[in-house]
Amino acid sequence: MLNRKPAILVIDDEACVRHSLKFVLRDEYKVLAAPGALEGRFYLSSQHIDIVLLDIRLRGTDGLRLLYEIKQKFPYIEIIMITAYASLKTIRKAIRYGAFDYLIKPFDKNELRTVVRNALKDAKNRLAIKNELDKIKESTLYLEHLIGNARQTIISSSRNSMTAILLNIHSRDGYTWAHAGRVTRFSALIAEKVGITEDEMQRLKCSAFLHDIGKVTVDGAILEKESTLTEHEFNMIKRHPEKGAEMIKSTPFPDLIIPSIRHHHERYDGSGYPDGLTGEEIPYTARILAVADAIDAMIYSPARQHTFTAERVERELRTHSGTQFDPELVDVVIKEKLLSFA
Ligand SMILES: [Fe+2]
Ligand SMILES: [Fe+2]
Known part of the structure; x- marks a missing residue:
């Protein structure tokens, strides 16, 4: 992640929005643009994506539902919702579904850059935590494996001792x-x-x-x-x-x-x-x-x-x-x- 440009996926059905986002962000980021949910899903499953800029009102698709779906499948991708109409209710719902932030069209370039940068920082932190957790999980599994082996060794040596004791009793009765x-x-x-x-x-x-x-x-x-x-x-x-x-x-x-x-x-x-x-x-x-x-x-x-x-x-x-x-x-x-x- 450190040696490559972070990847941003824009999912918006308006070509001018896709182009203007690409234009602002392309120097710092690798920007992929999808006109709908289908193409968006394709990029998500075939490429590494760090941030998604997602239109709330996608033609033919409920943007909130797509947000929920992406967060379920890729919890470490940060999603910034974009909308032309800032309905508080919708924005609240988006945040509840896991959106990182939202932008209102037309964008202010600096605000766009700041929100993307913050989202990226957050994504990096989450990924770092995930990697740490994976490492801990791996070491826990390894320790459990070692403990299991040690336990088996103790059980089999106890079994041998018990057998020896039974044979000892047998030798007497x-x-x-x-x-x-x-x-x-x-x-x-x-x-x-x-x-x-x-x-x-x-x-x-x-x-x-x-x-x-x-x-x-x-x-x-x-x-x-x-x-x-x-x-x-x-x-x-x-x-x-x-x-x-x-x-x-x-x-x-x-x-x-x-x-x-x-x-x-x-x-x-x-x-x-x-x-x-x-x-x-x-x-x-x-x-x-x-x-x-x-x-x-x-x-x-x-x-x-x-x-x-x-x-x-x-x-x-x-x-x-x-x-x-x-x-x-x-x-x-x-x-x-x-x-x-x-
Ligand atoms: Fe007995
Ligand atoms: Fe007995």
Whole structure:
């Protein structure tokens, strides 16, 4: 913009007005002249234009409407309205639509030059601000990209740590790693049948995989113990949902997965832990998780001397429907014959 003459487009249906404007301005500016809206639009879309001098009363076109259209498409072009009749109402409207100033025919050459110069200064300032904003936008996008990458790195290293923790628990109880995978798959199966959003599904899978992570805080001797647990030992194990939720708080995993981890041992009738929530107080994903978790334990837990058959699991689900489990979820598991996938 600095090394070339600023470009002015005159849109006026009177040839003498176009010629006289061109005559006054051509030494300092590149002046293009259009006799109507059509030619004006052509120049605007094909050339760089800094200022438009626009006739309010163009033949066949509403000059104000054209002003509005140009400002919408090219907000950084300044527009000076030209008119033979200075109606205050029209001028006000033009200013409201974004006109920079107005000139009344016949023009005073000096006034014309001053208005054009001011408009140009304004256009330059606006362009400079726009360029600054574009630069800021670009750097913001770049920073967001860097933050996104850093976040992914942290998430994947946290995921690796969580996997290592689950494997550590598994090495002591011979169960938790495989259990986490199966509970994740089975929870997703139930969720597909009841219909949850894609976001909820992602959170459910994540919390299902990590639901027993808090067991890492339980003494290895308790996890490995094959005989019946004492009350104290059982109380230690019962703390794993809270501990797991606390662990997740310090990771970049979404906070939204914490409730299902904390509440996966709540029971529908309020007799569960850690908070004794009842019915719909228990987060929906935690209720799904509780059903999947219990089914998996009935079929695969090494703590049971005899693992249950699908028929026995179904009987247990019916028996504890409405007390331990959300009855609607039990119905879905049974009606959809999901146990055949467990
Ligand atoms: Fe658990
Ligand atoms: Fe579990």
